[in-house]
Amino acid sequence: MASKKNDSAKKAKYFCENCGSEVAAKARFCPSCGKFFAAVRCPSCGHTGTVKDFALGCPVCHYAMSHSEIYGDGDSETSLDARKHRLSGKSRRAIDRAFSEHEKRTGGNTDSGAPAWLFVVTIAVLIIMFVLLFFRCKEF
Structure with missing residues (x-):
C-alpha cells in the first residue's frame, strides 16, 4: 500500500510504505523495493482508496497540507519548528561544555568497544x- 504525502495543497506526492521512496501517482509497485500497491492509505487517518480518490487529498480527513502550511516557514522565528528547537544561550553553552568535557575524558576517542583485557580473559577461558x-x- 502506498501512503500519500503532499507538498502543495493541489498535487499529492506518493511514497512507498515499505522503503519510503517517492513513487509515481499511478504506480502499481515501488521501483526501489518492488512492493506491490493494492491501494493508497492516508498517513493521517488510515483511510484506504484508489489513487483517483486521493487526487486532491484524503476524502475522509482532507489531509493534503504541505509541511510549511502545517508548521510555518522554517526561517521564521515564529514557526512551530523554530520555537520548538530554539535553545537559550545558557542551554547551548551547557550542551557545548558537556560535549567538550566528554571529548577530554575520552581523549577524542569515541570508540565504545569493549576493553582489551576483556578479550584476553575471554580467549584464556576458551583455551582452558x-x-x-x-x-x-x-580418557574415554
Missing part, C-alpha cells in the same frame, strides 16, 4: 575449556 574438553575426551 578446550584443553579440559580435550583431556576429558582422551
Whole structure:
C-alpha cells in the first residue's frame, strides 16, 4: 500500500510504505523495493482508496497540507519548528561544555568497544575449556 504525502495543497506526492521512496501517482509497485500497491492509505487517518480518490487529498480527513502550511516557514522565528528547537544561550553553552568535557575524558576517542583485557580473559577461558574438553575426551 502506498501512503500519500503532499507538498502543495493541489498535487499529492506518493511514497512507498515499505522503503519510503517517492513513487509515481499511478504506480502499481515501488521501483526501489518492488512492493506491490493494492491501494493508497492516508498517513493521517488510515483511510484506504484508489489513487483517483486521493487526487486532491484524503476524502475522509482532507489531509493534503504541505509541511510549511502545517508548521510555518522554517526561517521564521515564529514557526512551530523554530520555537520548538530554539535553545537559550545558557542551554547551548551547557550542551557545548558537556560535549567538550566528554571529548577530554575520552581523549577524542569515541570508540565504545569493549576493553582489551576483556578479550584476553575471554580467549584464556576458551583455551582452558578446550584443553579440559580435550583431556576429558582422551580418557574415554
